[in-house]
Amino acid sequence: MRSVHVTRGRLLRGLTALVVGTATVGVAAVPAMAQDDPGWVSAWLDEVTVSGPTAPGRTVQLTLTSTGATQPRVTVDLTGLAGVATAAFPDFCVTEGTSVTCPMPPTAVDEFGTLTGTVPVVFRAAPGATDGATGSLAYTALGEQTEPSTQQATITVRSGPDLLDLVDESVSGVAVGDSLPVPVAVVNAGDQPVVDLRLTLRFPVGLIPASYRNCRYGTDRVLATVVVCTVRGTFAPGQRHELRQKLTTTVGPATLGSKRISQFVEPLASAGPLPSGVKLKHREAEQGLRLRPVGKALDVIPAGVTGTGGQTHLRSVQGAFDVVAQGATVTGAVGETVRVTVGLRNEGPGVPDATNSGDGVGGFLFVPPAGTTVVGNPSSCWLNGDEESAGDAPATWYCNGPGSVFPAGLTHTAAFDLRIDSLSGTPGEVQPFGRYPRVDDNPGNDVAPVTVG
Incomplete structure (x- = not known):
């Protein structure tokens, strides 16, 4: 350019x-x-x-x-x-x-x-x-x-208070074990002061925020830590306020891939409902989260500062993880129907997390052994592609993952019913559908055989 x-x-x-x-x-x-x-x-x-x-x-x-x-x-x-x-x-x-x-x-x-x-x-x-x-x-x-x-x-x-979030940062080179200072900064762009505010933050799985006595903490359905803080004080028009020491956040061993730490500010008097589905509790803490005025009041709000939400984006944290394919071995006679259970297990410690993109993780592909026919499959699995156009290639089934995150220690499986047509075929296999967010640290166990004898 x-x-x-x-x-x-x-x-x-x-x-x-x-x-x-x-x-x-x-x-x-x-x-x-x-x-x-x-x-x-x-x-x-x-x-x-x-x-x-x-x-x-x-x-x-x-x-x-x-x-x-x-x-x-x-x-x-x-x-x-x-x-x-x-x-x-x-x-x-x-x-x-x-x-x-x-x-x-x-x-x-x-x-x-x-x-x-x-x-x-x-x-x-x-x-x-x-x-x-x-x-x-x-x-x-x-x-x-x-x-x-x-x-x-x-x-x-529009007359009245108008709280805006000032944080929009992108950070590279973050590693597991780091202590990350997360900025928190707001400005009142309105013509009337704000008395007390609510600050809501969300830290994706693996990131561990510091504890403050005026905040409550909970975990949502995708393992993110949700923090809701009541911050007292008067926030005058045009005045920038910051958490001067920033919010210390530990990059824990579950951290893997790109992360987005979000924050949202609103006047306490007109604050909306608390995050749904999250049980919030206080933590023991010696310090309180306080936002202090910084510099002179702004005469002009900069371009790009338009909303109540902000973010700190962490790029590609290279955490360790190992996803292991779970195969199966079953026995039966020709004409019988047998059940095989196949899938993946995340040995951790990293947690594949696709909450930024909205995609699912932990999906896998299953190729049945030659000489068998799938006569029963779970609703979360379907043929991958057009079976008739595959020629001599074996049919391949795709199975959805457990959701937006694949927690460490979780085994995600699906059961198929196979009719045995012959016992002379080659084994089938199971393997991850894609390697998200990268090939894991032990790719040798990413494919497992499925045999019927």
Whole structure:
């Protein structure tokens, strides 16, 4: 990717050239390629909510995208914001009255021939704007020879507290046994203070958070530790608050693969229900979790800080684990039906965890022994692929795993009923369906035979 810098002077020269070129259309013909393919330009701005006039400004990204167009730009009409909100644009934009024109931003990137850039716009409630006031902003994307495309975004004023989470981090190189400092930081983007808040955190299986006396702890159905803390104090508008020593988290032996530690903040007075299906209990602890003010109050909330939730993403923790295939040996005579139980066992200590992706783990493939026919199978297993199109290849059955996590020490099995048609066939086998999140530390036991004699 390459950066593209479009200066204000270049924009004005382009606009002038457009006027001159139109006036002298009979003198200098426009190249045929430009006529045939003028390219395209599009823009997008989300709906915007700002707090009252005394609140910090909110930074919102106006996205501009273009392929093949000359002088792509966006023109913004602010007329519909009168008395409701103001909008401040960066220096590379040109303002004329209530109209603002921004070229493709200097930080735009070119990816496979498409330019994409973002224009940071700072919105504030206008002086005297009241709760519930709304206005509209019209913006038009165009190039020198493209058809203009106009859209509108609604700007709404909402008075009151507005807690936002400031954490969005990605951490690499984390190993089992590490002590990980997890940041916790919030800001009140509203125009009224917040008195006391609730902080809810979720640590995926393997991660062990420190104990605080004003927090309660529980385990959810995918073995994640859920932490709910009541944090006392007054959180003034614009003031950033942090857990100064950060939240010490031990990377335990069950930790395996990528993890996402989530956090969610809300005013205690209007907090929603507690996490369902989790029994929360206090732990013995000497310290309390306290959020302290840091620095001066923010005059403008940065772009990207838009919600009550935050995260710390851990990339690819290389924990140890060993998934072992569980085969079977049964006996019977031709014509009899026998039951075989096959599956996988996680010897640990790592726990395959697909809660980030939403996929299941611990699924396996079962190939019955030659000379047998499956006459009964569990509902969690079905033929993998089209049996008729497999030719001479043996039928293969796929069995679902136990869920989003495959706990250490768990044996996950399925029972099949096999009719014995002959006793001269080759053994079948069972093995994992995929090696998630990687090939385990002992791949030699990943495949096990299934025999009938």
